[in-house]
Amino acid sequence: MEIKTEQFTELAKKELKNDRQRLFLKLIPPVMRMKREAGFGTLPDAPAAMACGAAIRAEAMARLPELLEEFEKNATANGMKVVWTRDDKEANEFIRNLAKEKGIQYVTKGKSMVTEETALNEVLEEHGIEVWETDLGEFIAQQLHRTPFHIVGPAINVPVEEVRDLFIEKIGLKEPTLDPVQLGYAARLFLRDKFHHVKMGITGVNMAVAETGTIINVENEGNIRFTKASPPIQVSVMSLEKVIPTMKDALHLVRLLCRSCTGQRLSVYVSMDSGPKKKDEIDGPEELYIVIVDNGRSKIYQDVKAREVLRCIRCGACLAGCPVWRQIGGYAYGWAYSGPMGQVLNPVLLGLDKTQELYRASTLCGACKSICPVGIDHPSLFLYYRSKDVLEDPIFKSKDRPWAERQFFRIWSFAASAPWLWNLGVRMARPFINKDARDGIISKTIGPSAGWFRKRDLPSMAGFTFHDRWKKMQNTESRGQKSE
Numbered sequence: 001m002e003i004k005t006e007q008f009t010e011l012a013k014k015e016l017k018n019d020r021q022r023l024f025l026k027l028i029p030p031v032m033r034m035k036r037e038a039g040f041g042t043l044p045d046a047p048a049a050m051a052c053g054a055a056i057r058a059e060a061m062a063r064l065p066e067l068l069e070e071f072e073k074n075a076t077a078n079g080m081k082v083v084w085t086r087d088d089k090e091a092n093e094f095i096r097n098l099a100k101e102k103g104i105q106y107v108t109k110g111k112s113m114v115t116e117e118t119a120l121n122e123v124l125e126e127h128g129i130e131v132w133e134t135d136l137g138e139f140i141a142q143q144l145h146r147t148p149f150h151i152v153g154p155a156i157n158v159p160v161e162e163v164r165d166l167f168i169e170k171i172g173l174k175e176p177t178l179d180p181v182q183l184g185y186a187a188r189l190f191l192r193d194k195f196h197h198v199k200m201g202i203t204g205v206n207m208a209v210a211e212t213g214t215i216i217n218v219e220n221e222g223n224i225r226f227t228k229a230s231p232p233i234q235v236s237v238m239s240l241e242k243v244i245p246t247m248k249d250a251l252h253l254v255r256l257l258c259r260s261c262t263g264q265r266l267s268v269y270v271s272m273d274s275g276p277k278k279k280d281e282i283d284g285p286e287e288l289y290i291v292i293v294d295n296g297r298s299k300i301y302q303d304v305k306a307r308e309v310l311r312c313i314r315c316g317a318c319l320a321g322c323p324v325w326r327q328i329g330g331y332a333y334g335w336a337y338s339g340p341m342g343q344v345l346n347p348v349l350l351g352l353d354k355t356q357e358l359y360r361a362s363t364l365c366g367a368c369k370s371i372c373p374v375g376i377d378h379p380s381l382f383l384y385y386r387s388k389d390v391l392e393d394p395i396f397k398s399k400d401r402p403w404a405e406r407q408f409f410r411i412w413s414f415a416a417s418a419p420w421l422w423n424l425g426v427r428m429a430r431p432f433i434n435k436d437a438r439d440g441i442i443s444k445t446i447g448p449s450a451g452w453f454r455k456r457d458l459p460s461m462a463g464f465t466f467h468d469r470w471k472k473m474q475n476t477e478s479r480g481q482k483s484e
């Protein structure tokens with residue numbers, strides 16, 4: 001997958017011209033938010049449940065190295081094979097070599113954001129191994145060669161007519177229909193056949209429980225279960241932050257995750273795997289590999305503020321809450337992760353230099369923070385990344401801001417630290433700024449700040465500053481005292 005995060009502004013402009021998508025983005029996110037609110041309404045104390053979720057994830061991140069070792073120990077004791085990989089290349093290479101060694105011709109896949117991140121599908125296909133995404137949304141996105149539009153609904157935006165035409169072309173849909181149920185059925189029949197003969201299944205991991213060495217997957221379609229139960233080899237890929245201390249903690253997070261994703265109290269399937277098939281068991285894989293992917297996470301782990309990003313449980317709630325995502329959708333972010341969670345995660349994975357436009361594309365309204373079930377403070381992270389940029393931090397791979405912007409802020413900081421200069425500047429700027437005011441409000445202007453006023457108003461600058469007024473009041477008072 002080509003990473004296009006540096007083209008965010010261009011892509012966003014393009015998406016804004018897509019009228020059908022704009023209409024979709026007006027209608028669907030409010031429904032998602034309503035469902036989420038209804039789901040959280042079934043909890044006796046939703047804010048307390050979210051605070052508990054935040055505490056669990058904060059503890060997991062504080063103890064991450066120790067919990068990962070505990071998970072490895074228990075998972076290995078359960079018969080799983082734990083594989084550590086430093087980056088996307090190592091993770092993909094391991095899976096590709098394993099597939100080659102076992103003579104695999106095709107794999108079925110359950111939904112996995114980390115393999116979107118590592119571009120595993122492309123690597124396997126380059127080496128002649130077919131990949132079949134089996135989540136309906138992922139299947140559609142894969143056939144259309146698109147990145148996920150939303151982390152929970154990867155093809156939620158694709159019009160039904162487009163799905164019909166796609167299925168006619170790719171899976172030989174015999175009776176063209178616009179009925180979503182029939183289209184889903186057609187995909188199901190097509191994929192069911194793949195499950196019959198599959199030798200290797202690849203899935204993601206929602207949570208990895210350190211205490212028991214168990215991996216948990218949450219889904220509604222049952223395709224992950226098929227991917228795990230049908231083939232003799234199962235490969236579950238997880239980014240290293242997915243570890244949770246105890247099963248009790250994990251179950252609490254499952255309650256939050258399901259409600260945040262789709263408003264359900266519990267998704268249709270919650271699968272827990274604690275090892276490969278045992279002698280007396282009917283299904284399940286004979287070999288179970290857990291591939292743990294670092295891909296830049298441990299590098300930022302030392303930074304206590306940036307580490308907060310790793311709490312994310314990929315519920316997707318912040319996307320529908322975000323006023324920016326609701327205008328442009330998911331494609332403009334140019335990679336696997338979009339919306340506020342992508343805006344905080346992509347910079348630590350790709351570097352600030354490749355994502356500068358992402359963490360600046362925010363109104364800092366805090367809608368994402370208020371909705372996040374694990375307490376991620378997105379706006380403060382956006383500001384943190386911006387400060388890292390200015391401080392030219394090498395760990396975050398910061399990049400210089402444009403020359404004009406740097407000079408502007410240099411002059412600004414010099415003026416702001418010299419009161420006489422500041423006052424002089426205010427006096428000189430006032431007539432210039434107020435020239436566009438109508439009835440005390442500036443609604444539009446020309447020049448470099450014209451874009452800022454396109455959607456905003458600003459009160460005109462007062463005729464005198466607080467200091468002027470204070471001085472005037474004191475003068476009047478002292479004149480009054482003298483005349484007495």
Ligand code: SF4
Pocket residue numbers: 260311312313314315316317318319340341368371372373374375376
């Ligand atoms: S940042 Fe929070 S709200 Fe957004 S996807 Fe992650 S857990 Fe969900």
